[in-house]
Amino acid sequence: MSEKILNKILEKIENVQEEMKEIKKEMKEMNERIENVESTMATKKDVEAIPFIRQAVMDIDERTTRIEKTQEKHERTLDILSRRSIEQEAELRRIK
Incomplete structure (x- = not known):
């Protein structure tokens, strides 16, 4: 070559x-x-956990809603009790 x-x-x-x-x-x-x-x-394990995470979030949301409602009820009760206390204090001052 x-x-x-x-x-x-x-x-x-x-x-x-x-x-x-x-x-x-x-x-x-x-x-x-x-x-x-x-x-x-994400792994297969991560994806499998999603329904459980969703359920936990829903449970927490439900509990939070219940706590908020209870707190509102307690606030209304405290408001009523404080008004009564003020009224009773005023009544006692009038009596004296």
């Missing part, structure tokens, strides 16, 4: 090697991105 042909073959091989290096670099970058996605995505 002539030296020209050998040089062309060698040049082609070098080009292929450069392309392979680029492909390997891109694959490494893709693998890093995939690992990042895998590390941040």
Whole structure:
């Protein structure tokens, strides 16, 4: 074979090697991105827990609503009792 042909073959091989290096670099970058996605995505266990979390949130919401209603009732009762106390105090002052 002539030296020209050998040089062309060698040049082609070098080009292929450069392309392979680029492909390997891109694959490494893709693998890093995939690992990042895998590390941040929800697992099957996480997804299985969603209905339980939803139920817990609903239970907490229901309890919070009950507490709010009870608190409002207590506030009204305290308001009535404080008015009575003021009225009774005024009545006692009138009696004296």
